[in-house]
Structure formats: C-alpha cells, structure tokens
Amino acid sequence: MILRRSASRILRDQSTAPAVKICGLTDTEQALAIAAMGADAIGVIGVAGTPRYLEDSPRRGLFSQLQLHFPSLQRVWVVADPSNAMLDASLQGEGTPTVIQLHGQEPPAQCQALRQRHPEITVWKALRLRSQDDLHAVKGYVQSVDGLLLDAWSPDQLGGTGHRLPLDWLAETTLPLPWWLAGGISAEWIPELLDRVTPDGLDASSRLEVRPGWKDLEKVNALLSAVRA
C-alpha cells in the first residue's frame, strides 16, 4: 500500500478518541439534540434527488441554529459535482457551512480551485473505495483538500448506504491528511474498529436512523458513548 504507517505521519494520537460526525440530518431540533450530546460535526445532504436531501431554506435554518448554539461544531454540507454558482451562493448569507464535503467525481484541480475561491472554507474530499487499490487516489488530493472521507462504494447510491469498508484495507495504512472513516458505522462496531484503525474522525448516518433523514437519538448517543468509552 502506498502510504504506510510512519510515526511522523500519524495525525491523531491513538490514545485520543476520534471526532464524530453525524450525517444526513434534516431536522433542526434533531441536529441541536445531537450537537448537545457532543457530536463534533453535523452533516446535511445537498444532493438533490437523494432521500436525505435538504433544500436551501431549511438547510440555512438548521446551520444558523447550530452556529448560534454550538459555534465550534463543524457544519458540513455534502455535495456531489457542484457548480461554482451553487457553491458560491451557499457560502453567502445566513446559515453557511464551515466544511464542504465533495462526494462526487471531483478531481484534485476542482477541489483546489474551490479552496482558492473560498479560503475561508474547509474542503473534504470523499473517496468511495471499491478496492484497496483505490487508496492510491489519495496522493492526488494531498495538496488540494484539508481532509479525506473514506466511504464504501455502492453502484447505485453515492452515500448513506450502511455498507462497510473492510478494516483490513486501512489497518496498516496511515494517510498524509486528516481522514474520516464512513460507511455503516454504529455503536456495536466501535470496539473492533478502533482496535484496528486510527481515523481522525468517524462519520455515521443510516445505521442510526428510524428512516432516511430521521435519527434514532438513542443510537446516536450509544455511538458517541462507545467512541468516548
């Protein structure tokens, strides 16, 4: 594998708990409740036509409330192959995100261009891994993004599938950027997961849901407790 473990490259000390992002929120009260439980980041989906998509006005309302009550929490807007116009508009006015998560086919140059146009924003690139070899793509993004999100690949959905990456693919690997592990994360997987991999953050969505976009707050709390145990 291209990026082997090396002491100087480990970005998160293994003794500290990874950050937790809860993704796919559609309701402001749920988002505030999850922030109050201690989540580090809340994600809202900006991909129209997907089941957790939140339109402009409610997204701004949700992000505004988070900004007001939990100013240090990361407000993540998940988009796929966005136009410049869509991004520029979303970063103006009330209820802006602090992080743009690029979840489509965005090449490094597009990520870099976004960072140059909006230096105030944090840019994460999601890589949906079909095989361990897909980790080679990481090299291309090192100078172009602030962080990576490694997610499971699915032929018919961009994200929120509940599919898990094999931990073997990541167990002997360290990455040159802060990285989040996504895909099928829930409380009962945490002991094995944290025993084998050392991501800077964990991103969870569908396995914590009652239905797409609506979280079971007990499952969210159980995940946060398991990560911090």
Ligand SMILES: O=C(O)c1ccccc1NCC(=O)[C@H](O)[C@H](O)COP(=O)(O)O
């Ligand atoms: O979650 C969605 O519905 C979604 C739709 C379109 C693009 C991306 C999407 N989700 C991205 C995420 O960051 C999810 O949290 C990630 O895929 C993990 O989801 P899950 O496996 O359900 O925990």
